[in-house]
Amino acid sequence: MYSDLKNKVAVVTGGSKGIGQAIAKRFGEEHMSVVINYRSDKTGADEAVKLIEENGGHAVAVQADISEEDGATALLNAALNNFGTLDVWVNNAGMENRVATNEMPLSDWQRVLNINLTGVFLGSRAALDYFVKNDKKGNIINMSSVHEQIPWPGFAHYAASKGGVKLFNETIAMEYANRGVRVNAIGPGAINTPINAAKFADPQQMKDTLEMVPMKRIGDPEDVAAAAAWLASDQSSYVTGVTLFVDGGMTLYPSFQNGKG
Template identity: 55%
Template sequence: NYPELKGKVAVITGSSKGLGRAIGERYAKEGMNVVLNYRSSEKEMEEVIRGIEAGGGKAVAVKGDVSEEGLAEKMIEKAISEFGKMDLFVNNAGVQVEAKTHEMEFDNWKQIIDVNLNGTFLGVRAALKYFVEHEIEGNIINMSSVHEVIPRPGYTHYAASKGGVKMFTKSVALEYAPNHIRVNAIAPGAIDTPINEETMNDPEDKEGLEALIPSHAIGKPEQIAAVAAWLASDESSYVTGTTIFADGGLSLYPSFGPENK
């Protein structure tokens, strides 16, 4: 636990399930007040909030789509009206759809870039505006992926969006380092969340995925939330402009591993 997080206020996009939810729950356990976000699943969102409140935490939610201008500002306004301030903005919302590139609809490409990359820009811009105007030494975390470095056939738009998140994160970190605003990314490997539901429900696919990961373990959302807690804490106070990989070794060129010798 990080005692300095108590009373801090975090905004987390796409947090009705999966990694965003796990991060919200972990932050609430740290005593942070959280502003969550859902696009359509109101019931799921209410359950998450009830769970956090049952544990003694404080959480509120804002409905909206991260690819639309205005949501990030609305979430920050909610943080201020409910909790008096905002210390940390987590751009977590993300989507993926499989498609061969030569058959990919332009709308499909645009949707992925819109949510994963444009959504991250909109969140980062709103957070920076708030931090700069109030001279706050704020903190921003962007959810990237191992696919910011590992090419991903069948999901080239996804890989392009995460590659974009990587360089955007680094560039923003450099631009705002003099303001002592930290900007980092997390690159999860394969984590057991609804985004991977199909794979997790198919024993053969699941086994194939486990075989691909050097540690042979699919990650748990809590393991990513732990990285998000550390990045939020003062323990990472000198860390900015970097991506923390939490992937069981997936980005280490597994085909060179001892089992393939």
């Protein structure tokens, strides 16, 4: 628990399931007030509201497509109208699909870039504009991936989007640092969420994935939520512009484990 987070107001995009829902729940445990964004899964968003309220926080679920300009505006307005301010904005929503690059329809490329990168820009722009106009030392957390660093054949659009998030994150961290606004990213590795459900249900794919994780376990959404809470809190007050990998060591060249090579 981080006492400075109590009563702070956060927006979490894509908060109806997976990592976003775990972050919303953790923010509830920190007694924060949370705008939970969902695109289509109202049931999951309502569940997140319930989890937050059971844990002592306040929450409201708001439908919005974060790849559209109106989406970020609607989420900012929901924070201001329901809770009076904005302190923390988490750009979590994201998606992926496997497709060989030579066969990738332009529509797949655009959809992944629009959600994973343009969505991060639009959310950050809304939050930064509020922080600047209200002279607020706000906090932005962008959900990146180990694939901001590790190439991923079959997912060129996804890797390009997360590589874009890395430099966008670093650039705006520098641009607003002297105002006391902090901007950081989280780079999850293999985390047990709906995005990976089919993959981890297949024993061979699970085995292959564990071979890429030096700690030999799949991460839980709560592992990522713990990093988000720390980055949102004053305990990380001198940290900006980083990507905090939450990956069981996946970015450490696991093929060299046990002295191989």
